[in-house]
Amino acid sequence: MREAKNKLQHYPESKALRLSLIKALCQSGQEVEALEEWSRVVENHEELLKDRTALETLAWGVLNKGEASSQLAIRINSLIGASMTRDARAIPLIINALKGSNSMLRSVAVGLAAAYGDIPLQEEIARLLKEEKVWYVRLELIKAAGALRMTSIKERLIEIIGDATTLAEEKVAAIVSLVNMYEAIGDRELSNLIRSERAGLRELACELVVHLDLTDKVDLLFPLLHDSNPNVRMGVLNALALLNVSEIDGHRLIRDERILKLQGDHIPEVAITACWLSLLGGDKRGADKLQKWILKGEEEYARVAAGALAISGKRGAPLMKKILKKSKDPYVRTTIALGLIGQRIGVDTACFAINEHLLSKEMWMWDTTHNPLFRSLSPSKVGHTDRVPNYPLVVDQLTRLELLQVLCIMGDPKAEEAVKAFLETKTWGTVGAAAATLLQEGDDGALDVVRRLLSDPNEKVRIQAALILALHGGDKAAVEVLKTAYPNASREIKIHILEALAKVGDPKTIEFLLERLNEPFQVLRVVAATAIIQCLYH
Incomplete structure (x- = not known):
């Protein structure tokens, strides 16, 4: 940098020297000085406004300075901006964030690491999965491992699923991630999962049968209809529905005593799932019991049953039309309206029901907590989180x-x-x-x-x-x-x-974005630098 400044005293009009000085200033973290120098050089060399290398150097200078900031928002924006370049220079920044002490920054870095997928980043993910103490970071790590199909940590995911102290969200994420890693499964391994003493692994067996479309192995799941764990019983029922199984042991599914018995299960979500399965098979008893759940059951489970009915297709359409007329619960009506619209049946009436409920001031969310297949509109139970400001409001507005x-x-x-x-x-x-x-x-x-x-x-x-x-x-x-x-x-x-x-990503906006690099707030400069890079790489 000193050398460039000395040379400029002798050759003040040299564009190459001024660009070298800008690069040196950017690398040393002196972004403001670099921007001042840039303003001087473009006065005489307007062609630099289209010079990709010069623009990228300037933007990277802002991002590198932001990465060292003490303000979390600036560091996160710098990290995201660097990652969007798809440049190898971003990898050390992501690794540093994964090793950092701030859990929110680690959480963001995990998602970016999953998008890159480089071996050093996978190694950091594997290390963190063993050591991470913050639950929401662990959740992101589990999802990243599944997205990258990191088969080397299968055993760790199996431990998470089988651990009775694992949070429900983590267990579900671990099951999904593990399922994504399988392209096939041997009979012995599947049998071991089905007979496992750990309910989570028996649940995993149900998910694998569906994921791998193992219709010839579905009979292995039948004994789990009597399982002591409600999630496993529900997992089998979901599998039978998703694989469109119509027969059990040589006779019609809807006539099977085990399915009929589960329609009266003491766990409401299991009973509702069994009724839904029977409805799909054309059993009027399933439809009648679902109607009872919706019109006479507790509010919470009436909405779960509405979520089941809404995905029952043509089989459930007559009952959906009936429920839309009879139900007084606006959440049930909206969920059912979406089901009817999906079938393009009674669209005008369904749209009217949705419009009517949109006037409500209550905060909403989509609820899939009882059965992941049943999505129903529900009053919001979302709590605040430091990671997303006004999170309950965000969820409500997205809904x-x-x-x-x-x-x-x-x-x-x-x-x-x-x-x-x-x-x-x-x-x-x-x-x-x-x-x-x-x-x-x-x-x-x-x-x-x-x-x-x-x-x-x-x-x-x-x-x-x-x-x-x-x-x-x-x-x-x-x-x-x-x-x-x-x-x-x-x-x-x-x-x-x-x-x-x-x-x-319109290159025509780069000149406007360059002006924003002179903003007094660093966070705006960082986001503008990110935008410049995205316009260059668009």
């Missing part, structure tokens, strides 16, 4: 947005009004980035509704609509709205705008 998406896709005449009301909410907050993920590719009806709101007279509506369109999949129609809104936006919204521009 509502999914319902709005359905209305848009169905072309409901009240959809645009409902979306506008949603975007006008004063509590949009951190939900922006996640909300866009629910507007899936191809849902042109939902996108058209949001696009029309780009010209709404309400600035808040325009900004939120632009954020969703940009974050959804890079809709360039949103760019000008976001750039215009940026100067007067709050710091939080500025972060969302920069994230959205990064998602669009």
